[in-house]
Amino acid sequence: MSIQQNMADIMNIIKQRKALSIAEFSAELGISCSTLQEYLNAQGNPTIQMIEHIAKRLNLDPIAFMAGMFEPDQIKILLLLLESIQEISRLPQPQKHQFAELFYQMIMLWDGIEAGNS
DSSP states (O other), rough: OOOOHHHHHHHHHHHHHHHOOOHHHHHTTTTTTHHHHHHHHHHHOOHHHHHHHHHHOOOOOOOHHHHOOOOHHHHHHHHHHHHHOOOOOOSOOOHHHHHHHHHHHHHHHHHHHHHHHH
């Protein structure tokens, strides 16, 4: 898979998750609509500086952004996880502690289910 296709996949998923129009997403990224459209269609030829610029605006590592280390479905899951972590970080400390306890209980349940399936 090409760098352009990797970037296009990630950018399309982020755009869809945020439910942004081309104009809104281009404003968020600080690039023109026509350039964004090329990138979303994996037709653009971004410079390294542009890749770094877009990755920074998306809070992504430029290497991960270009490398395509994940399949599109995996990217969706990772973005959902990151969004969840951001929301959890906004909770007051007692609720963070409660969340951590519940999350630990979930992991223990999964571990029990997998142990039973072995």
